[in-house]
Amino acid sequence: MSEFDDALSLTPTETPGTYEARLDRSWTIGGGINGGLLLAVIGKALSETLGAGGHADPLSITAYYLAPGRPGPVTIETTLVRKGGSVSVGSATLVQTDQEGNRVESIKVLGTFTDLDRAPTDVDNRIEPPQIPAPEQCVRSTDAPPESLKGAELLHRTELRLDPATAMWALGKPSGKGMIQAWMRMADGREPDPLELLFACDALPPASMDLGKPGWAPTIDFTVHVLGKPAPGWLRLKHYTEHIASGHFVEDCEVWDSEDRLVAQSRQLARLPR
């Protein structure tokens, strides 16, 4: 089983719609579990609950982050909100237990799921695919200085190849443009699917790095729209911000598959590092 599918392994509980999972330390970045991985775990749980009605693929999913996800056991509580003909809507809460044994709700989610194989196939996309040099001409994230890799176990789960033109922030020379582009695939060769796209949309460092604002940029809310099943092979990611105000920034990610199709778009509001 791939590392990603292992992370998304759920155990049903006696309560219908409630699942247990284990968040492995290997998905941490800066002490917390990566937010995209958490969204994929919740997406898997909603896929189980809504998939019973034929709608197992995420179309829209939104997470509001309340507390950092920590390694260890986790419970995902899902509810079928509405079952429709072509889509179903669900809600979910990710729950952990703190050191005193208190219930901590870490993430609240709403999602609309569908059967992407039955969706219309017409595509009309006016967004230009990102231009990135071939993977072998890009910068490997694992080539980062050892001090940067400390506490970034997540970087070993994926193969990230950063566009050199958008990676100068890693050498202390942010471009100020607020954009990071990269190729991505799972380190163990797992091929992408809709749940992996939820992870991919938050797999890159925050675009604030390229604004000369290093540091933690906690996500307020995060929505992913999955508009197609990805073809096998490398994903191309474009992660950027164009708008910083009121101490926050609006950050978009585009995920393109190996056949040049824009298969997912995400937007998050994140707090600008202080």
Place this chain on the structure above:
Amino acid sequence: MSEFDDALSLTPTETPGTYEARLDRSWTIGGGINGGLLLAVIGKALSETLGAGGHADPLSITAYYLAPGRPGPVTIETTLVRKGGSVSVGSATLVQTDQEGNRVESIKVLGTFTDLDRAPTDVDNRIEPPQIPAPEQCVRSTDAPPESLKGAELLHRTELRLDPATAMWALGKPSGKGMIQAWMRMADGREPDPLELLFACDALPPASMDLGKPGWAPTIDFTVHVLGKPAPGWLRLKHYTEHIASGHFVEDCEVWDSEDRLVAQSRQLARLPR
């Protein structure tokens, strides 16, 4: 009291966090209550609940639409999910009763609220403001053919002045660009505030009109990010789509105030009219 504030008038019930309101027929478009007005009503309820902790302004708010909102009484159930230092998170459900007396959940919402007056004032915005001719050189929505105004009572609540270059769809000549730009203000002169921005982000016809796809484009999910309090005067709206796939389209709205500031951005996924 302005028509908009009247629509947002809430009556607290005996259940803490639960409010009653009345959706007036004058906010309908095509038989249902406008989705942005519904979001503003829910936003007002969350503002009451989270405002008690000092966070009365929407920063992020996301709605998943389950059933059309109908004129008549409505209940908004809100919950404080997490109270933080600079932001608080809440959830809400809009409930109506159908003709058989059954409870119908129409909208599920998550939101993060703050105090925008205490937010950092630095702005770094790389998005160009839309170029629209002066309001007096634009097309009044109320100049539309009488048959278009039938069932569009909403159009009398706002003054919309459509950029002529993006309004040809109204004459049966869509540009195919998928963009509609307009000036907007409330017909009774109410000045904009953060709650009105929630409405403004969904006040224009769907961008699919300009793709030659007239008809109802139901919203799946809708997120508004409010990044500043608007100055008095006209708002400028840019409503557009660049990506249509799997029978849906990703639609963005930018709201600019009279001082050329981008005060809100929204994104929704909507179903392409058939």
